[in-house]
Amino acid sequence: MSDLVNRPFPAGFLWGTATAAHQVEGDNRNNQWWAWEQTPGHIYQNQRSGLACNWWAPGGAEADFDRAQALGQNAHRLSVEWSRLEPSEGVFDAAAFRRYRGMLSALRDRGLTPMVTLHHFTNPLWFEAQGAWLNPRSVGLFQRFVERVAGELGDLVGLWCTINEPNIHAALSYLLGEHPPGLHSIVAPFRVMRNLLLAHAAAYRAIHRLDGRAQVGLVLHFRPFVPATASARLDQWAAAVQNYLFSDCLLVAVGDGVLRPPLGYGQTVGSLIDSSDFIGVNFYTRELMRFDLRAAGNLFGRRFFAPSGETSDVTRSGLPYSECVPDSLEELLLRLATMGKPIFITECGLPDADDDQRPRFLITHLAAVQRAIQAGAPVKGFFHWTLVDNFEWAEGWQLRFGLIELDPATQARRVRASAQTYADICRANAITPAVVQRDAPEVLKQAFSGS
Numbered sequence: 001m002s003d004l005v006n007r008p009f010p011a012g013f014l015w016g017t018a019t020a021a022h023q024v025e026g027d028n029r030n031n032q033w034w035a036w037e038q039t040p041g042h043i044y045q046n047q048r049s050g051l052a053c054n055w056w057a058p059g060g061a062e063a064d065f066d067r068a069q070a071l072g073q074n075a076h077r078l079s080v081e082w083s084r085l086e087p088s089e090g091v092f093d094a095a096a097f098r099r100y101r102g103m104l105s106a107l108r109d110r111g112l113t114p115m116v117t118l119h120h121f122t123n124p125l126w127f128e129a130q131g132a133w134l135n136p137r138s139v140g141l142f143q144r145f146v147e148r149v150a151g152e153l154g155d156l157v158g159l160w161c162t163i164n165e166p167n168i169h170a171a172l173s174y175l176l177g178e179h180p181p182g183l184h185s186i187v188a189p190f191r192v193m194r195n196l197l198l199a200h201a202a203a204y205r206a207i208h209r210l211d212g213r214a215q216v217g218l219v220l221h222f223r224p225f226v227p228a229t230a231s232a233r234l235d236q237w238a239a240a241v242q243n244y245l246f247s248d249c250l251l252v253a254v255g256d257g258v259l260r261p262p263l264g265y266g267q268t269v270g271s272l273i274d275s276s277d278f279i280g281v282n283f284y285t286r287e288l289m290r291f292d293l294r295a296a297g298n299l300f301g302r303r304f305f306a307p308s309g310e311t312s313d314v315t316r317s318g319l320p321y322s323e324c325v326p327d328s329l330e331e332l333l334l335r336l337a338t339m340g341k342p343i344f345i346t347e348c349g350l351p352d353a354d355d356d357q358r359p360r361f362l363i364t365h366l367a368a369v370q371r372a373i374q375a376g377a378p379v380k381g382f383f384h385w386t387l388v389d390n391f392e393w394a395e396g397w398q399l400r401f402g403l404i405e406l407d408p409a410t411q412a413r414r415v416r417a418s419a420q421t422y423a424d425i426c427r428a429n430a431i432t433p434a435v436v437q438r439d440a441p442e443v444l445k446q447a448f449s450g451s
């Protein structure tokens with residue numbers, strides 16, 4: 001840490017926060033998530049997205065963009081809601097396009113570079129009714145949507161994320177049953193991942209046909225699985241299998257275009273070859289992996305956080321959401337650097353309602369990013385999850401990831417101390433000694449004592 005303090009991040013580094021339409025806009029009644037929320041038992045304490053952060057209301061998003069600007073940020077990642085833009089199959093809504101044009105212009109007017117995600121967990125009801133991503137037609141339907149969006153909004157956007165976390169969407173919706181449609185299948189998740197990957201490739205090509213200079217990338221959730229005992233062969237095997245099935249099979253496919261098992265039988269898909277201009281990295285934590293014969297349902301791997309590790313707030317399961325492991329982020333970035341593509345950290349954060357960990361989390365994770373950059377990783381930006389507390393899917397309003405606290409009932413906001421930590425780093429384009437001294441002096445002490 002001592003050698004990183006005050007060292008600038010690369011010129012033009014993007015400093016932002018990330019959001020997703022359904023989590024912030026409010027009143028998104030025409031997608032599968034709104035429907036899912038209406039059934040008791042699906043969401044923590046039967047909470048609902050409701051008005052969320054009220055971004056769809058005139059001036060709603062803009063007021064939070066003012067806050068992001070005042071906090072020294074120069075970028076923002078948001079998603080567009082398919083069910084608003086194409087409320088019925090093949091029917092597009094001009095007013096919804098105008099609203100997004102307004103939001104994107106508002107970002108640009110404030111000096112915030114927009115990064116736009118085209119799919120972030122939500123599907124229009126008409127699309128869901130056709131089997132969503134299990135339906136082979138899904139790829140073409142998504143492509144038509146993307147062509148329309150890129151045509152109507154492309155003049156305002158240079159950075160596109162095609163699909164947010166195909167791996168998490170497949171796992172939570174089709175394997176673990178926690179997100180709609182609530183399936184518990186071992187076959188469906190891989191069919192979904194494959195169609196999402198093909199949809200990514202179709203979107204990549206469609207955007208590039210319209211704008212050769214756009215940067216378009218896939219966003220994956222990386223959750224490195226690490227052998228619980230480094231030297232134990234079976235732990236190594238269990239970790240390797242899950243790293244491959246969870247993220248690496250997708251990562252490799254957007255490079256060489258080959259659909260290997262479990263995505264396919266080794267066939268090459270032309271549109272998929274070299275189809276990500278950057279790697280979008282969503283990173284929250286890693287997990288230790290222990291080989292365990294009793295864990296057949298989890299491919300003989302038992303996952304857990306290090307018992308001595310620092311963990312974040314607990315989920316509705318009673319277990320912590322994540323373990324804070326900045327070194328794991330550094331290792332991941334160094335590994336991804338070997339792919340030779342620019343990297344954006346498209347999400348990174350933690351649930352921490354009382355904000356007693358977030359300032360240190362930001363400092364240690366950004367120091368990890370800085371170390372990776374110094375070692376050659378081409379990281380171009382960092383988008384903290386998130387700006388304002390928002391609707392956290394099945395966790396409802398329980399988990400608080402925001403730099404700004406929100407009372408969803410009154411829409412009152414209160415800026416957390418960590419927002420200042422992040423603002424100072426964004427403005428300086430560096431982790432300054434003053435910030436570390438003020439917000440995480442223990443980190444400096446450790447650094448200088450060489451531990």
Ligand code: BGC
Nearest residue numbers: 020164165168221282385392
């Ligand atoms: C998702 C976000 C979510 C965040 C925190 C990510 O996997 O992309 O939508 O809010 O994790 O759980």
